Amino acid sequence: MTLQVETIPCLDDNYAYIAHDFGTGETAVVDVPEAASILAALDARGWRATQVFLTHHHADHVQGLDELLAAHDARVTGAAADAHRLPPLDHTVSEGDTVTIGSETGTVIEVPGHTLGHIAFYFAQSGVAFTADSLMALGCGRVFEGTMAQMWNSLQKLAALPPDTLICSGHEYTAANARFALTIDPGNPALISRSETIEAARAQGQPTVPSVLSDELATNPFLRAADPDVQAHLGMNGADPAEVFAEIRSRKDRF
Numbered sequence: 564m565t566l567q568v569e570t571i572p573c574l575d576d577n578y579a580y581i582a583h584d585f586g587t588g589e590t591a592v593v594d595v596p597e598a599a600s601i602l603a604a605l606d607a608r609g610w611r612a613t614q615v616f617l618t619h620h621h622a623d624h625v626q627g628l629d630e631l632l633a634a635h636d637a638r639v640t641g642a643a644a645d646a647h648r649l650p651p652l653d654h655t656v657s658e659g660d661t662v663t664i665g666s667e668t669g670t671v672i673e674v675p676g677h678t679l680g681h682i683a684f685y686f687a688q689s690g691v692a693f694t695a696d697s698l699m700a701l702g703c704g705r706v707f708e709g710t711m712a713q714m715w716n717s718l719q720k721l722a723a724l725p726p727d728t729l730i731c732s733g734h735e736y737t738a739a740n741a742r743f744a745l746t747i748d749p750g751n752p753a754l755i756s757r758s759e760t761i762e763a764a765r766a767q768g769q770p771t772v773p774s775v776l777s778d779e780l781a782t783n784p785f786l787r788a789a790d791p792d793v794q795a796h797l798g799m800n801g802a803d804p805a806e807v808f809a810e811i812r813s814r815k816d817r818f
C-alpha cells in the first residue's frame with residue numbers, strides 16, 4: 564500500500580478517512596462529517612490536507628467542510644451530477660474519471676442508489692475503495708433516491724473489485740447489520756463467526772470498519788442475493804438476484 568489510510572470517527576457513528584502519500588506529502592480527506600476530529604487527526608500527524616473528496620451530498624458527509632477549508636487550503640472534488648447540491652467544488656468527476664493523491668491514481672465509480680449522485684473512489688495500487696453509504700460493512704445504504712435495480716447494479720460494480728480490497732464505508736452500523744444479516748443467512752458459518760467478532764469488538768469500543776471485500780462477499784447479505792441458500796431461506800429459489808436484493812433491502816428497511 565502506497566497510501567496510509569486513517570479512519571476518523573466523527574459525530575455519533577460516521578467515519579471520515581484521511582489518505583496520505585508519504586512520497587509527496589499529499590493528503591486527502593474523504594468526506595467531512597465534522598471538522599474537529601479531522602483537524603485533530605491531521606495536526607497529530609503533522610499533515611496538511613491538500614484535497615477533499617466528497618462521496619455524496621448528505622449533510623453528515625459534508626457539513627464540516629467550511630471549517631476544514633478555513634484551516635487547510637484543499638482542492639474539493641465531487642460528482643458532476645451532484646454539483647448543484649454539493650458544497651462549491653473545485654473539480655467535478657464522473658464515472659471512469661481519475662483522481663490522484665500524490666503519486667497514486669484512483670478511479671471514480673458512480674454508485675447511485677442511496678443518492679442519485681453517489682460516487683466511490685477506488686485506488687488500485689493501495690487496494691482501497693472509499694464507498695461511504697453504498698457498500699457498507701455487512702450492509703448497504705438505504706435506497707433513498709435511486710431504484711433497487713440501480714443500487715444492485717452499483718453493488719455489483721464494487722463486488723467486482725479485487726477480493727482483498729479494503730472497503731472504507733461511512734458508518735459504524737456493523738453490529739446492527741450483523742443482527743439483520745443473520746435473519747437472512749442464518750446457516751452461514753462465516754457470518755456467524757464474523758458476527759461474534761463484531762460483537763466483541765464493539766463491546767470494547769473498537770471500530771469494525773474498514774472491512775475487506777472478501778469478507779463482504781462471504782457474509783454481506785446484500786452481495787449474496789444470487790446465493791442458493793439465501794434464496795431458499797427467502798422462498799425465492801431461482802429468482803433474479805436483483806429481485807432478491809430488493810426483498811432483502813425491503814426487509815432491512817422494516818427491521
